[in-house]
Amino acid sequence: MQAVAQPRVLRLRAVLADGGSGGAAEVANVLEELCALLRGVSPSSTGGADCPQLQDAPHPCVQLLQELWGDLGAVFARHGGDTRCMERLCRCYKHTARNCGTAFHAVVPALLPQVTSWYEERPQSCFLYVCNVCFTQYGGSVSALAPTFAESFGRMATATFRVLSASPSALLDSPDIVDDFFELCSKVLRRMPALLLESEALTTLFHCGCAGLHVQHREANRSVVSFFETLVPLCKGGEHSRVSPAGLEALLRLLTQHGAQVGGHARPRPPLRARQAARRAPRQAGGPPRAVLTAAPPGDAQLVHALLFGVAGVLPAARVRFLSSVLKMLCDIEPAMCRAWVGQALAALPSAAQPDSEALVEALFGTAHDAQSFTDAVAGAPILRAAPLCHLAPDMPRLLRSVQHRLQAEANRGRLADASHEDPSSATAR
Numbered sequence: 294m295q296a297v298a299q300p301r302v303l304r305l306r307a308v309l310a311d312g313g314s315g316g317a318a319e320v321a322n323v324l325e326e327l328c329a330l331l332r333g334v335s336p337s338s339t340g341g342a343d344c345p346q347l348q349d350a351p352h353p354c355v356q357l358l359q360e361l362w363g364d365l366g367a368v369f370a371r372h373g374g375d376t377r378c379m380e381r382l383c384r385c386y387k388h389t390a391r392n393c394g395t396a397f398h399a400v401v402p403a404l405l406p407q408v409t410s411w412y413e414e415r416p417q418s419c420f421l422y423v424c425n426v427c428f429t430q431y432g433g434s435v436s437a438l439a440p441t442f443a444e445s446f447g448r449m450a451t452a453t454f455r456v457l458s459a460s461p462s463a464l465l466d467s468p469d470i471v472d473d474f475f476e477l478c479s480k481v482l483r484r485m486p487a488l489l490l491e492s493e494a495l496t497t498l499f500h501c502g503c504a505g506l507h508v509q510h511r512e513a514n515r516s517v518v519s520f521f522e523t524l525v526p527l528c529k530g531g532e533h534s535r536v537s538p539a540g541l542e543a544l545l546r547l548l549t550q551h552g553a554q555v556g557g558h559a560r561p562r563p564p565l566r567a568r569q570a571a572r573r574a575p576r577q578a579g580g581p582p583r584a585v586l587t588a589a590p591p592g593d594a595q596l597v598h599a600l601l602f603g604v605a606g607v608l609p610a611a612r613v614r615f616l617s618s619v620l621k622m623l624c625d626i627e628p629a630m631c632r633a634w635v636g637q638a639l640a641a642l643p644s645a646a647q648p649d650s651e652a653l654v655e656a657l658f659g660t661a662h663d664a665q666s667f668t669d670a671v672a673g674a675p676i677l678r679a680a681p682l683c684h685l686a687p688d689m690p691r692l693l694r695s696v697q698h699r700l701q702a703e704a705n706r707g708r709l710a711d712a713s714h715e716d717p718s719s720a721t722a723r
Contacts, residue, residue, distance in 0.1 A: 324382055331389045349400070365382055383420065398438075421477050602614050
């Protein structure tokens with residue numbers, strides 16, 4: 294392997310030293326060749342009586358990766374802004390981890406802090422994916438790595454909140470980061486749930502996820518839905534649950550209390566046209582006037598509202614089955630309250646898309662449904678999707694600004710924590 298790899302290593306070093314205008318493309322090509330070696334080379338035998346020289350020998354791919362460590366750092370230093378180079382760089386780590394199995398364990402304590410620092414400096418989704426791969430391989434199974442995982446995940450979450458709070462449309466403009474970040478969060482919930490459930494970032498992530506349910510990008514939207522598919526069933530707890538009592542308490546508190554006010558920011562006021570429509574709309578018997586957008590409901594109810602607006606036309610019809618699965622989970626956990634929340638969400642729909650709420654609620658909750666028949670009941674409500682909501686949906690810019698405030702608060706909290714850790718005296722002075 295060394296004979297095959299060495300010419301490529303030398304070529305990589307020469308290109309990095311030259312720094313010509315075509316360097317990024319050449320670096321990406323060399324990394325692709327090295328990645329093929331790291332992905333495909335594996336010892337044909339292990340140490341023993343027949344091959345005593347292999348006893349306690351490192352995996353050749355791990356050995357090559359360690360030899361390249363400084364060169365890969367130089368690739369980031371010179372071409373960190375080149376997406377193609379960074380993707381090839383991260384593939385080297387990803388395929389080595391998958392190829393080497395437990396032998397890759399020795400690399401993780403150095404790899405995660407390095408990749409986390411890179412992500413903080415140049416937030417690209419491929420760095421999140423490397424962290425995801427490490428969680429897949431070792432999360433929850435190697436206790437010695439728990440502190441490393443906790444630090445990396447916390448820093449990556451803070452950096453992600455900083456990216457998604459950069460502008461009101463950042464959540465929509467960064468689908469790759471949304472995709473890989475929520476996939477990582479789902480993995481954390483499955484492998485090391487305490488890292489998220491017992492974190493201050495949980496509430497911010499929940500609100501970000503509710504807004505992310507309306508992201509049009511298919512893979513990003515599917516990752517957000519998958520996050521809720523993983524999060525909601527944890528409420529059940531149980532004898533075999535990996536969720537600690539403290540984590541379960543935090544999750545139940547989130548779903549029942551939070552949503553009205555988060556991070557010191559009050560609920561967003563409905564947009565002007567919504568308030569005008571509410572004043573113009575005739576009052577229903579015993580009920581309030583219709584409005585295009587109601588105030589954000591707490592916890593589960595906010596999630597139900599986001600799901601129903603998505604089903605009602607914010608998202609393509611093909612996504613209904615994914616959203617309805619989360620709605621079904623909520624209904625199974627708390628059917629009476631979920632029925633009320635669905636009714637409230639339907640009443641909040643724009644009048645042009647207002648369905649016969651009573652009939653639809655009865656169709657969903659009148660008889661016991663398995664998951665498929667529940668999905669069919671949601672998808673088979675023609676009135677619900679009678680008018681596309683692409684232009685009638687809740688004011689997305691305002692919703693995103695609300696989420697942006699929460700994300701900024703979380704990112705600022707992370708920056709203050711970092712400053713306090715680095716300089717306790719300055720933190721005390723503040």
